[in-house]
Amino acid sequence: MSDITEYKDVWVFIEIKDHVEVHECALEILSKAREIADQIGQKLIAIVLALDAEQYLPTIEDYGVDKIIYLSHNDLKHYHERVFTSLIYNLIDKYKPSIFLFPSTEAGNALAARLAYRCRTGLISDVLNLELSDDYGNNLLISDKPAYLGNVLVKIICPSTRPQMCTITMGTFQKKKLKKKDVEIEEVEYNYDINGLKIKILGAPIRKDKPSSTLSDAKFVIGGGHGLNSKANFDKLYDLAKYTNGQVGGTRRPIMNGWMPEHLQIGISGETIFSDLYLSLGISGAIQHVVGITDSKTIVAINKDPNAPIFKVADYCIIGDANEILEELLDHYRVPE
Amino acid sequence: MLKIFVLIKQVPYLHNLEIDRRTGTLIREGVENIINPDDLYALELGLSLKEQYDGEITAMTMGPPQADFALRECLAMGVDHAILISDPIFAYSDTLQTTLVLKEAFDNIKDYDIIITGSQTSDSSTGQMPYQLSEALDIPLITDIFTMEIKDHDFYCHRNFGHESQHIQTGLPILVRTQRHFNEPRHISLKGIKRAFEKEIEMYNFDTFNCPDYLDGCNQSPTRLVKTEKIILKRKNEVIDGTTKDKIERLIHIMQEHGIERIWTGMSQDE
Ligand SMILES: Cc1cc2nc3c(=O)[nH]c(=O)nc-3n(C[C@H](O)[C@H](O)[C@H](O)COP(=O)(O)OP(=O)(O)OC[C@H]3O[C@@H](n4cnc5c(N)ncnc54)[C@H](O)[C@@H]3O)c2cc1C
Numbered sequence: 001m002s003d004i005t006e007y008k009d010v011w012v013f014i015e016i017k018d019h020v021e022v023h024e025c026a027l028e029i030l031s032k033a034r035e036i037a038d039q040i041g042q043k044l045i046a047i048v049l050a051l052d053a054e055q056y057l058p059t060i061e062d063y064g065v066d067k068i069i070y071l072s073h074n075d076l077k078h079y080h081e082r083v084f085t086s087l088i089y090n091l092i093d094k095y096k097p098s099i100f101l102f103p104s105t106e107a108g109n110a111l112a113a114r115l116a117y118r119c120r121t122g123l124i125s126d127v128l129n130l131e132l133s134d135d136y137g138n139n140l141l142i143s144d145k146p147a148y149l150g151n152v153l154v155k156i157i158c159p160s161t162r163p164q165m166c167t168i169t170m171g172t173f174q175k176k177k178l179k180k181k182d183v184e185i186e187e188v189e190y191n192y193d194i195n196g197l198k199i200k201i202l203g204a205p206i207r208k209d210k211p212s213s214t215l216s217d218a219k220f221v222i223g224g225g226h227g228l229n230s231k232a233n234f235d236k237l238y239d240l241a242k243y244t245n246g247q248v249g250g251t252r253r254p255i256m257n258g259w260m261p262e263h264l265q266i267g268i269s270g271e272t273i274f275s276d277l278y279l280s281l282g283i284s285g286a287i288q289h290v291v292g293i294t295d296s297k298t299i300v301a302i303n304k305d306p307n308a309p310i311f312k313v314a315d316y317c318i319i320g321d322a323n324e325i326l327e328e329l330l331d332h333y334r335v336p337e
Numbered sequence: 338m339l340k341i342f343v344l345i346k347q348v349p350y351l352h353n354l355e356i357d358r359r360t361g362t363l364i365r366e367g368v369e370n371i372i373n374p375d376d377l378y379a380l381e382l383g384l385s386l387k388e389q390y391d392g393e394i395t396a397m398t399m400g401p402p403q404a405d406f407a408l409r410e411c412l413a414m415g416v417d418h419a420i421l422i423s424d425p426i427f428a429y430s431d432t433l434q435t436t437l438v439l440k441e442a443f444d445n446i447k448d449y450d451i452i453i454t455g456s457q458t459s460d461s462s463t464g465q466m467p468y469q470l471s472e473a474l475d476i477p478l479i480t481d482i483f484t485m486e487i488k489d490h491d492f493y494c495h496r497n498f499g500h501e502s503q504h505i506q507t508g509l510p511i512l513v514r515t516q517r518h519f520n521e522p523r524h525i526s527l528k529g530i531k532r533a534f535e536k537e538i539e540m541y542n543f544d545t546f547n548c549p550d551y552l553d554g555c556n557q558s559p560t561r562l563v564k565t566e567k568i569i570l571k572r573k574n575e576v577i578d579g580t581t582k583d584k585i586e587r588l589i590h591i592m593q594e595h596g597i598e599r600i601w602t603g604m605s606q607d608e
Binding site for chain 2: 078081085109110112113114116117118120121122123124125135136142147148152153154155156157158159160161198199200201202203205206219220226243244245246253256276277279297298299300311312313314315316317318319320324325328329332333334335
């Protein structure tokens with residue numbers, strides 16, 4: 001094993017969302033990583049792989065980085081696990097970062113897990129807090145993460161291998177603008193032969209474009225989940241929304257079921273809501289969903305399972321059949337003909 | 338013949354989870370163990386592939402000796418073989434260590450076409466293992482599949498990938514990660530239960546593999562858990578009791594308190 005004292009600096013993987021913008025979560029992580037880098041007196045370095053990567057650099061420079069390392073190439077337009085993993089692994093091997101943080105998104109989780117394997121180091125996923133401590137070793141990163149379906153919080157360290165790697169859920173940290181003087185920019189040449197890839201894409205992929213949603217501005221959000229059992233029931237949410245001036249959103253499940261368009265997803269891979277009231281119906285409360293609702297002032301959850309994790313984050317818990325209650329609410333709010 | 342492997346894990350049933358306040362660890366005594374719920378979808382996919390393509394299916398787990406019971410359940414569901422990888426030296430393995438052990442196992446098995454996993458375990462919930470095993474075995478990992486077909490040792494499927502839906506082709510072997518509710522896991526039949534206890538469970542340990550020293554789970558796992566806390570909740574968590582009518586009245590009251598009233602969208606003024 002190589003000497004861990006050779007490893008230095010804090011790296012953040014900058015995910016480019018839909019190949020148009022820097023992922024918010026990456027900016028949030030940069031702000032936290034800035035604090036960590038200051039505490040250990042090392043550099044904060046952003047890693048960017050994209051098509052026309054230069055266009056994203058000004059945004060990244062606004063969030064406290066000392067340096068940006070980037071690769072720009074047509075093959076990097078979309079996240080590709082083998083290409084990204086190999087290219088970034090080469091960077092790690094060359095520069096030896098001490099800490100490497102990733103947004104907890106589909107691409108971020110996949111990439112971090114693969115890199116951790118190649119580096120034979122530890123990876124802590126869905127971290128909710130990070131702090132440095134000398135309790136278990138010099139300036140060691142302590143990560144808090146939920147386990148047992150969010151029932152407990154565990155503190156995990158990675159004492160003897162490097163980099164110390166984490167994925168961080170969107171909304172965990174606050175982004176703060178901060179501009180360092182003389183940000184160093186380094187372009188690394190792209191050199192990956194994509195001809196050896198094992199997966200062949202047959203035919204043109206169908207793009208599932210996301211229309212923009214107004215969820216983040218809504219005062220009253222009605223969220224539906226798999227527990228509504230059918231598209232017909234899910235559709236009733238739109239009626240309730242119409243009668244109450246609410247806005248419908250939901251979990252990933254109704255999207256997969258074909259009940260709801262993708263842009264109404266709430267959670268880590270969708271929108272974050274800031275409503276006065278969030279009414280959740282037939283939603284289990286998976287952490288990926290919950291992170292998108294905790295900024296709501298009041299949360300009411302309806303679920304037939306008294307042990308559903310959603311009740312842990314709700315102000316008011318109604319154990320019962322969501323469809324039955326929805327029907328009653330419609331009766332109450334329905335506009336008389 | 339298609340050689341299918343399904344990776345499962347035995348996990349504690351998380352109903353009344355308790356933490357030992359002094360040691361900060363989970364109290365496992367008296368806690369019932371079950372097959373990790375997400376793995377049931379993986380098993381179901383494996384069993385249906387076996388039926389469709391005349392394959393042979395093996396359930397495999399790494400865990401303590403009592404994980405044997407989870408494998409019996411798999412046998413009862415209809416898997417052909419079961420492998421338990423168990424050795425005190427593998428205890429406390431984190432994801433990386435587990436992956437390294439599984440890699441040894443598959444390097445020994447050599448003959449595999451499809452390895453299927455669930456999406457996450459309910460205990461440690463890292464979700465990293467499928468990615469790492471894909472790296473370790475250098476085979477593609479396919480996630481979020483909605484249709485699939487195997488033809489002449491090639492695998493074809495439609496899958497969601499980022500914001501795209503793709504039709505792809507790849508050679509075997511591959512690793513497939515199933516998503517929750519992807520299928521309807523079957524129930525165990527009485528005949529199945531009988532069969533489960535007639536079969537042998539193959540045991541692998543450190544020596545079976547001729548393991549390298551770095552497979553010491555306790556001493557070589559890069560991550561270390563230093564503390565466990567029950568999550569402290571800042572929400573009210575008030576349970577609204579009573580009849581359905583009571584619940585609805587209270588709910589409407591809460592909605593009112595948040596300024597939600599019926600709005601008039603019926604007829605427009607000009608009509
Ligand atoms: C990388 C990644 C990113 C993800 N991103 C997101 C995201 O951004 N947003 C998101 O939402 N999910 C996301 N997910 C998926 C997430 O993990 C969960 O699978 C999803 O949120 C679950 O949706 P659900 O609660 O609707 O369904 P389920 O988990 O199936 O829950 C259904 C619930 O309904 C209850 N129920 C059933 N019938 C009734 C009834 N008649 N009345 C009342 N209750 C009933 C059940 O008790 C259950 O609790 C992501 C997953 C991954 C791996």
